[in-house]
Amino acid sequence: MNVLSVNRALTLLLLLALVAAPLFLGWMEVDFWLAVMTEILIWGLFASSANLLFGQVGLLSFGQALYFGFGMYGVAIGIDRFGLGLWPAMGLGVAASLGMAAVAGLVAVRLTWHYFAIITVVFSLIFYFLALRLKPITGGDDGLSFSAPPILDWGSLRLTLSDDATQYWFVLLIVVLAFALQARLRASALGRAFAAVREGERKASLLGIDVLRVRWIAFVIAGGLAGLAGALFALFGRYASATHMYYTVSGEAVVWTVLGGAGTLLGPAIGAALLILVREELSTVWEHYPLAVGALTIAVVVFAPRGIAGGWNLMLARVLGR
Template sequence: MKEISQRLPQAQMPSANWFELATRHRASLASLVILIFPLVTPFTALAVNILIYGLYALGFNLVYGYLGLLSFGHAALFGAGAYLCGIAIVHFGLPWYAAIAIGIVAGFLMAALIGVLAIRTRGIYFAMVTMALSQCVYYLFYQADDWTGGENGLRGINVRTIDLFGLKLDFINPLVRYYVIAAFVIAAFFVLSRILASPFGAVIEAVRENEARARASGYDVTLTRLMTFVLSGGFCGLAGALQALHLSIVPIEILYYDTSGIVVMIALLGGMGTFFGPMIGAAVFLLLENVVSVWTVHWQLVVGSVFMICVLFFPRGIWGTLISRGKP
């Protein structure tokens, strides 16, 4: 009898610890899904859009889901990465990898600029300040038409081949383009997973749960918020740079407040504060847009209805609800 009682917990251990195991290897599991994703989507261009907007939402979720700050200014971070990547290629003739690096740095710098001005505000005030600053960025890029193309957007971002240590990849090929972009998204997943698993990641969530207790424990709450916002800008800048390479143009609408609103919907649909939720939200949103728009021009009504249903009956989002119900 004693031997049976000793064996029973060991037999139950795999099922009891599946969630912990999945959390520990969440970046690897997400990477596996990304690698097989083109096989289940209607067409490859849609899969690429889901990757890019999922990465954009991943950066936004770091601020909204993990830190608890609602921003309506992330279009500035996304757009800055796209425009600076495009400018590096069109006006300076830099190679694609240098342009992507510049896009990431642009996201960092834009987030630092907006963060310094907005991070001391709270709640709806933070949301409004970030939106106002984002609209200022939109106006500046709109007026700098010699560099950005103004109303017509930045055109001529032509990357036809990707040279990797002598291996030339045809970037025009949709499947090749998907996996090149997927490589950056997978790298971003691993970086984010490492950030969240670090002591700094624990501080981010401590600030979200109880700001006063985090401050009493000796943490600089304002600096933590600023650093998190800047890190978010890096992810969004990378997403913007990949979007510029994917579309070969950067439309001025990428900086409009609609782009900030879309990422809020994506994060809420997928599940804020979850690791893979932003990618689920991007997939649901873009799939609905592409499928419903074939039937009717009023696809926003359908997407809006689905969004309201999710908010009312699945407040944790699609992925967040599945995780909460699947926990042992």
């Protein structure tokens, strides 16, 4: 037995636990935690978009909130203004995010290090302020609220997001599929090209890899993942707001990624889950709870530089002796 097989078994157990969670939580009569778990799934997916750039390609982005916001507004505008159904509205949100990432990426991927991080912040700020000014389209400071269409409406079979358990399973399905696609991507030739670019541009170029093209593809895919998370978040809250396009939201994704383990598949989601759960527990008893969250983050970074998932893999390898 090796590290990979153990992690696969644990991932399967985690997936089974997540699928069964609404039944358990309903029996415990704590539906509040079902909403928290739904939010964790969405933010975990969002964090994975930052991880794709930082952990796999070596590009630190503080602009993922821009594509998250495009996903949100794509859904909200599609439903509220165009009268689209749930699936077409989600498609519009993801397409808008991919389009914006494709355009922004043409400029951003030509820069590296702090220049890349700065340009992603600039793009995020530009469209954040535009969203506030374009009130007839975006709702401005008030945002856009809407009623979510049904997931499925076929004869007597009708599934809606008004049921908390149905909403949770719907989000879980989309998030699991997104992570499964990321796992396949990592094992593909493109995933290996991402790793080569992360290890060194010059070496990647000598291997015949078009570095700028690979970076651009990663940038667009990461934008699509962030947009998908934004679309799910809009459906979760029945609301889209420019506040979620601000660059500090991207900063949270970076923190979750570093805390959970940059470069690992599930690390960012683990980091998001940990900090969100700590926030929910402490916010009701201590008004200065961000101090505890910050202290926890610093402690993990100091004592587990590879993050929670990275530290777990290292410990498991030592225990198994391989």
